[in-house]
Amino acid sequence: MLRLTPSGFINSLTEPQWGRLLREFQETHAVKLPSFLDSRLTRLAQEGLARFSFAPLDASPHYRWEVSSGPAGRQLMFLCTHPDFLDLLSRLSGYPRYMMCGGGIYRLITEKGHYIHWHDDGPWPEDWPVKIGVSLSVALNQELFEGGRFQIRRKNSTQIIREIPNVKAGDAILFRTSTEMEHCNTPMKGRAAKCAFVCQLRGCP
DSSP states (O other): OOEEEETTTEEOOOHHHHHHHHHHHHHHHHEEEEEOOOOHHHHHHHHHHSSEEEEEEEEETTTTEEESSSHHHHHHHHHOOHHHHHHHHHHHHHSOOOOOOOEEEEEEEGGGGGGOSBBBOOOOTTSSSSEEEEEEEEOOSSOOEEEEOEEETTOOOOOOOOEOOOOOOOOOEEEEEETTEEEOOOESSOOEEEEEEEEEEEEEE
């Protein structure tokens, strides 16, 4: 089990479980982490979202969504800088050092024409020597939604390496980012919104 709690990060995977997770990440560049977010954190985040508004964000051609104005995203980003979690990312990806570079909570609503097209979590500055990273997406929706399935592939390829649905609150997807990889969400369907916390961590020199 891998779990983020109010007091820190818990890794209780056995050696065989860790070996399977590592092979899965190396082969598909993405893994599903059931119940990654502690139920208390999930509930607190959802309650916090209900108290704050969402503002539209469509500054990029790659996505159109709404972002939360509340503090829950910043609080979750802070927890994701726990040394044990950063160490897990290093062991999983093979790169020794990571730093938090951004994140927040977004919402996708079908009726508003929201989408997440193919992108690589850039921009990647020319003067930044490390062009790899790991991103985390944690479901926070309070009702099941249709569509919005995560997909990942190599750039300049139409072959989908992995597709993962993530509709249960607290479940997470951890995936590789780089200038050679890109990911998207499939189109949303139905009336229920998708709500998720995302953060991007990048390798640092």
